[in-house]
Amino acid sequence: MxxxxxxxxxxxxxxxxxxxxPDGAGPWPGVIFCMDGFGIRPTLFSMAQRxxxxxxxxxxxxxxxRAGPYxxxxxxxxxxxxxxxxxxxxxxxxxxxxRAARDAEAFxxxxxxxxxxxxxxxxxTGYCMGGGIALSIAGSWPKYIAAAASFHGGNLATxxxxxxxxxxxxxxxxxxxxxxxxxxxxxxxxxxxxxxALTDAGVDHRCEIYSGALHGFTMADxxxxxxxxxxRHWRELVGLxxxxxx
Numbered sequence: 352m353x354x355x356x357x358x359x360x361x362x363x364x365x366x367x368x369x370x371x372x373p374d375g376a377g378p379w380p381g382v383i384f385c386m387d388g389f390g391i392r393p394t395l396f397s398m399a400q401r402x403x404x405x406x407x408x409x410x411x412x413x414x415x416x417r418a419g420p421y422x423x424x425x426x427x428x429x430x431x432x433x434x435x436x437x438x439x440x441x442x443x444x445x446x447x448x449x450r451a452a453r454d455a456e457a458f459x460x461x462x463x464x465x466x467x468x469x470x471x472x473x474x475x476t477g478y479c480m481g482g483g484i485a486l487s488i489a490g491s492w493p494k495y496i497a498a499a500a501s502f503h504g505g506n507l508a509t510x511x512x513x514x515x516x517x518x519x520x521x522x523x524x525x526x527x528x529x530x531x532x533x534x535x536x537x538x539x540x541x542x543x544x545x546x547x548a549l550t551d552a553g554v555d556h557r558c559e560i561y562s563g564a565l566h567g568f569t570m571a572d573x574x575x576x577x578x579x580x581x582x583r584h585w586r587e588l589v590g591l592x593x594x595x596x597x
Contacts, residue, residue, distance in 0.1 A: 354400065359412065361457040363450070368412040368458070369396065371403035377467035379408040380596035382474040383458050383488065385451070385481030387570065388439055390415050392423035394572040402476075405589045407596075408468045410458055414484065418445035426572050443480070448513040451484040452491035459495050472497035474592045475524075478569055479536075482528070483507055483515045489526065490518025498595035499524045502584050503566050505536025508544035516545045519552035526556035527591045529584060531566040 355370040369391070372379060384399050391413045403409045415421060418441060429438045436443075455475075462468045475496055477485030482504020489499035499522070501507065507528070508516035526549060530537045542558065549556040564580035567573040571581070 354396070357461070359457050359461055361416075361454045363453070364416055366412050366414075366416040366454060366457070367391070368410055368461075369399065371396075371399045371409040371411065372467060373404050373406055377408065378469045379403075379406055379467065380474065380592065381462040381465075381468040381470065382407045382409045382476065382592065382596075383455065383462075383485075384409050384411045385475065385477030385484040385488070386411065386414060387477075387479035387481055387567070388443060389424045389426050389429070389570075390422055390439070390442060392425075392572070394570055397571070398569070401585070402588070405592075407474070407592060408462070408465070410462065412454065412458055414446045414451050414454065414481075415442045417450075418442050426570070427574060430574060448483050448487035448515060452487040455488040455492055459492060469596075471495060472596065474498040474500075474596050476500040476502070476588055477504060478502050479505060479567060486515035486522075486526070486528075487513075487518060489524045490515065490521040493521050493523040496522075496524045498526075498591050500527045500529075500588055500591055502529045502569050502588075503531040503534065503537070503564075504528065505534070505566070506541075507537060508541045508548060516548040519548040519554055522549075522552065522554045524554075525591060525595050526554055527587055528556070528558040529587065530558070530560045531564050531568055532560055532562050534566045536566060
């Protein structure tokens with residue numbers, strides 16, 4: 352296994368990124384890993400490496416690069432402070448689904464050019480904020496994205512012009528969406544709206560709600576981390592990529 356730190360020129364700045372691979376010489380199918388709202392930190396490194404160890408070359412970009420240096424943030428401390436937006440609001444404001452999807456052009460170019468990555472079709476997965484980004488990348492770059500997953504993603508089908516569900520007609524990837532139970536950022540009516548958009552667009556997809564799991568259930572540094580739900584997420588994610596990228 353290996354971890355490599357990169358700087359990727361996006362056209363809007365230099366984006367720090369991390370590249371993870373399993374043992375061996377490769378090449379491996381490529382995956383873009385879209386972070387959650389707490390940004391780059393050890394938990395994401397561990398998750399990206401676990402995905403890499405399943406046989407993938409994993410690119411973890413820092414979508415907050417426009418905001419400048421930060422953190423690493425410790426979610427437990429931020430939650431305990433009671434001032435979530437004070438801690439990460441300026442970071443959240445520095446990106447959105449459209450800006451992140453534009454950034455993905457540079458990420459795809461990097462994967463295309465690496466001899467240790469199998470192209471030209473890739474996977475993308477995202478968490479919380481990154482769930483919407485992952486679906487937006489799939490809809491913005493259908494020629495290159497063969498599989499897309501969102502886990503406890505929020506705001507996936509809203510009235511905003513950046514809502515991921517509006518890109519459903521452009522998606523050619525297989526899609527898997529796992530929502531958290533009783534999640535204010537992904538209530539039942541939003542789940543239904545997303546499901547309808549994907550179905551109407553003819554997207555090969557599966558949308559599920561993990562009963563009893565709360566928003567952030569995959570994140571080991573969150574108070575709501577759910578071991579059973581997180582392991583289910585790994586089975587579904589690797590299954591999706593194995594079936595689409597190999």
